[in-house]
Amino acid sequence: ELPLESLQISFDDGDEKLLNLTEPQFKFQVEPRRVRNLGTVSWDVTAIADAGGGGAATQKAVITATARAWQQQLVANRPISGRQVIRPDDVVERRALVDTLPDGPLATRDQVVGQQAALDLKPGTVLNCRMVQAVPLARVGQLVTVTLRMGAVQVRTVAKAVDEGTFGQSIRV
Numbered sequence: 031e032l033p034l035e036s037l038q039i040s041f042d043d044g045d046e047k048l049l050n051l052t053e054p055q056f057k058f059q060v061e062p063r064r065v066r067n068l069g070t071v072s073w074d075v076t077a078i079a080d081a082g083g084g085g086a087a088t089q090k091a092v093i094t095a096t097a098r099a100w101q102q103q104l105v106a107n108r109p110i111s112g113r114q115v116i117r118p119d120d121v122v123e124r125r126a127l128v129d130t131l132p133d134g135p136l137a138t139r140d141q142v143v144g145q146q147a148a149l150d151l152k153p154g155t156v157l158n159c160r161m162v163q164a165v166p167l168a169r170v171g172q173l174v175t176v177t178l179r180m181g182a183v184q185v186r187t188v189a190k191a192v193d194e195g196t197f198g199q200s201i202r203v
Contacts, residue, residue: 036100045093051077068097069129101128103156104137110151115165118143134158164196176203
């Protein structure tokens with residue numbers, strides 16, 4: 031699921047002769063052997079050459095390569111404490127060549143700035159979506175304004191928050 035332009039594959043030097051074979055002189059059957067993630071990948075390749083007279087010569091080989099990908103990362107620029115609101119100068123974007131894909135989606139600047147860190151982040155940490163959380167707008171015990179509108183009538187009162195909540199959440203008061 032990577033864009034082709036971000037993928038970089040380096041084949042082993044010993045496989046160069048097989049990699050230089052071309053169609054229509056040869057037909058190829060390619061079966062993935064180990065192609066689950068980036069890093070070392072390999073394929074079982076059968077090269078079939080028309081030997082003339084209705085026969086065909088086949089040769090099987092294993093092709094090994096190193097797969098890496100260019101990735102846009104958001105990195106902590108300085109130490110960020112857990113529950114600290116992340117400012118624009120706390121993070122920096124960089125393009126990096128990686129050997130493995132992260133388990134979860136990487137965070138973008140728009141998703142991070144203005145939110146709070148879910149845990150302590152050291153400088154150089156690549157941020158993913160699990161490392162940030164929404165800033166609570168109401169905390170337990172805090173006084174909040176409750177407004178109810180029905181048509182042209184509006185009722186406004188003050189209540190004490192029983193739950194903590196972020197923008198768009200309903201809480202008990």
